[in-house]
Amino acid sequence: MCGIAGYYGRSNTPVPALEILERMIGTLAHRGPDAKGVHADSDVGFAHARLSIIDIATGQQPMANADGTIWITFNGEVFNYVELRRDMIARGRRFRTDSDTEVILQLYEEMGADCVTRFNGDFAFAIWDSRRNLFMLARDRAGVRPLYYTSHGGRLYFASEVKALLEAPGITAEIDPIALDQIFTMWVPLGSRTPFRNISELPPAHVLIAGPRGIQVRPYWRLSFPEARDEKALDGRAEGEIAEDLNALLFDATRIRLRSDVPVGAYLSGGLDSSLITAMMKKLAPERLRTFSVKFESGEFDESAFQDEMVRALATEHTSVTCTAADIGRMFPEVIRHTERPILRTAPAPLFALSDHVHASGFKVVLTGEGADEVFGGYDVFKEAKVRRFCAAQPGSRRRLLLLQRLYPYLPALKNQSQKYLEAFFSTAADDLADPLFAYLPRFRTTVGAKNFFSAELRDTLRGYDALAELRERLPPEFGRWHPLSQEQYLETTYLLPGYILSSQGDRVAMAHSVEGRFPFLDHRVIEFGARLPPRLKLRTLREKHVLRQAAVRLLPAAIADRPKQPYRAPDSQSFTGPQAPAFAAEMLAPDRVSALGLFEPRAVEKLVRKCGSGSFVGFRDNMAFVGILSTQILGQQFFRASGLPRVSSKAA
């Protein structure tokens, strides 16, 4: 796991190639503190910051093939490299190293860009093939590892993080208003858009191919689901048999993710998903298991009782970090320096603290339960949509409407709501049912409240733009033929997973402290298995992840296997208000700073700050607006040279 950076194409910049590469990779030292390498010739420059995990002795990068005609710089892991390498050796191939990097390189020699379809892993890499005059970027299917690119002066620059691109000659950071609108509507920018104008992200499961004839970006894998009426999903086999298959597949996905020349630990949230992965690790490598968790002071967020139960059941060696609202406030600017995008919740901050703790404990690699909610139907929004559809099918039924009370037992603001108001919040207008985004309409309605704070100038710029219309247009043609649950899983997996969960809450805050997360549930074989499952095996009435619980039954204490999902949440605006508030928050949100950035209405922000600091209960919409505005202000201060605000060096801290 590492950081990569570089360029393709000749340019007339007077800055020497090695200096550009050194500057770019210098910003990514947190991703790879163990070694640094650069390679430059007239057409390409590759740089690499290494976090040594596999083949520590000979795995240095950038790496070339035997005759020096093909080069690679690679971040991530190809977990099935052992099998690929064995097959290639059987075909007569010879390897100089024991690294997965060389497996990519040699399989590229055999197959060209299509080699990427053979990899099971989390990767972002660049390959330069001087024989064919071809440059290639590739990114893993789920979007675990990041990869950004931009063009300037005839050159294409790429890097693991935007901050490295900003070191390239002529590249500056400016806000992309459309991306801001998208984030303040659905949390994530769409497609290859980033919050930075003219800087793109290579979408998950895509390759970019560049050569003398131009640049092409295309998908090499697509998430797809059976048609809603397809009764023969998974050959109509019995549920018990399917659970057995899933159990075996998950064991294998976990097994290949334990491949490492350094010890592998686990995150233990106390929920079903991470507990199951940890239990599987214990079976596969029983000798010693190291686990880590976040605890909260407030009972509203804390899950430590369940964590302790798993620690006892599996006898793991466990430590945790306790995160207070004040801690979150203090860490927040550093967190934004790593997320490189506005976020609407503070939940990445405790994970930033956790990776710090993991790093200090001497660990570089952890397995986590990320992905199970997308793949096996765990999110509340799936249940909420099911109940709303069920109510809409029988508009006169009072009994159906009472189900709304069962949706959010852990949210005080909804638990204390009258039945009539619950019905109003989750109401379904007649035309909503036909909307492909049906499930998400109540959430989007809450999130867009934050757009209320956009400045008049920003509103003018965005006039006529509709983020939800763009999202609808991006859906694949077969989307409408899928079961509603499949449609919702598609939206979660395609957008929120890579755009928030795996990035702001995943790679970026883990790699901030040189920690690599690995996610067995996001093995593409598991994703494809989950997609083929009949929806009734995922969300059975209102029991989420049903078949996964069946698969877990012999591995977990009943209290964990049956435990309803509690979403991972952290204190939001309260981390920045009250007596322990960090001084920067009030500064960043002060009218002069808000006017200077020009994106929000200073007077309106002032009212929001006053309200959130008043000590009364703050709701979802106000919390999201507060955290979204604050993170955008911080991002502006750290990155946007054009804003008139002083730019904080990306090397600070």
Add this chain to the structure above:
Amino acid sequence: MQTDIEQKIRQFITDNFLFREDRAALSDTESLLDAGVIDSTGVLELVAFLETEFGLAVDDADIVPENLDSISSIAGYIKGKTA
């Protein structure tokens, strides 16, 4: 003509839910839910405000959109309670 009660309610909604002063579009009869002004916690905030500002006790059974979903209906509800 707006009454004093209606003005107080409008001011509270402007300061706590609308935030922006240039948004004069909200009419006295417009649904606060449909306009996206009030979310689930907003209702609880509104009830707390009515109880302090007008010195009344809002029964749980009264927390329904018919009573609280527009400036006029809130004003009507208060007038009914304090009459």
